[in-house]
Amino acid sequence: MMLVLDASAFFIDIPFDGPLATTPAVVDELKDHTARCRFATLQAAGLQVRDPSPASIARVQAAAVASGDAPVLSGTDTGILALALDLAATVCTDDFAVQNVAHRLQVPVRPILQRQAKARQWRYRCAGCGRYYKKEGTCVVCGAQVKRKLK
Numbered sequence: 001m002m003l004v005l006d007a008s009a010f011f012i013d014i015p016f017d018g019p020l021a022t023t024p025a026v027v028d029e030l031k032d033h034t035a036r037c038r039f040a041t042l043q044a045a046g047l048q049v050r051d052p053s054p055a056s057i058a059r060v061q062a063a064a065v066a067s068g069d070a071p072v073l074s075g076t077d078t079g080i081l082a083l084a085l086d087l088a089a090t091v092c093t094d095d096f097a098v099q100n101v102a103h104r105l106q107v108p109v110r111p112i113l114q115r116q117a118k119a120r121q122w123r124y125r126c127a128g129c130g131r132y133y134k135k136e137g138t139c140v141v142c143g144a145q146v147k148r149k150l151k
Contacts, residue, residue, distance in 0.1 A: 001108075004084040005047075006093035007076065008112055010035040016092065021048040023083055025076040052082030059085060063104045068122025068148065069097040071136050081107060125149045 005022045007029040020042060027049055030036050043049070060081040064070040077098045084091045090108040093099065102109045124133040128144025137146050 002087050002089035003110065004080050004087065004089045004091050005042075006080050006091065006095060006098065006112075007035075008094050009092050010038045010042075012113065013038065014112060016042070019046065019048070021050055021083060021087060021089065023076065023079040024049055024051060025079045029076060050083060050086075052079050053086050056082035056085040060101060060105065064097075064101050067100055067104050068124070069101050071148065072097045073101060077101075081105065122148050 002019045002021060003016055005016070005020060005026065007026045009016070009022075010026075010030055011032075011034070027039060030039050039047070057078055060073075060078045061070070064073045064078070077095060080091055080093070081098060081101055083089070084102070084107045085105065090110050091098065091102050092110045092112055094112050099109045099111070124136055124146050125131070126133070126139035126142065126144050126146050128139055128142040131139060131141055133139070133146045135146070136148060138144070139146055
């Protein structure tokens with residue numbers, strides 16, 4: 001099965017079996033020498049760098065909004081999930097928000113060093129008065145910060 005690698009896969013020396021892919025945005029995140037060397041090694045062994053389709057990006061963004069992970073999901077995270085959809089692949093990541101959205105999209109996940117995350121649904125609640133909102137921000141009633149909270 002094809003594996004789509006998150007940036008965290010390049011910071012450690014763990015072997016990956018099977019065909020590998022990642023996005024150009026992940027490659028851009030690899031700043032230190034060790035990660036760049038690991039990328040070069042995997043690329044020489046057949047790692048593909050591909051852009052995800054716009055349709056898959058839209059599906060991931062919709063799933064992130066539905067799960068409540070949209071505020072913490074980066075463009076790079078969205079890209080690896082979209083590429084996994086395009087390739088019918090497994091995502092290799094330790095990012096819990098990525099794993100949560102992957103669960104919603106029924107994309108298989110393979111954690112790298114951490115435990116696998118359970119599927120979560122988030123809500124947004126005012127830290128002051130306790131009112132619930134659809135997104136983070138400032139409470140219109142009391143002015144306190146609205147924070148992400150487990151449902």
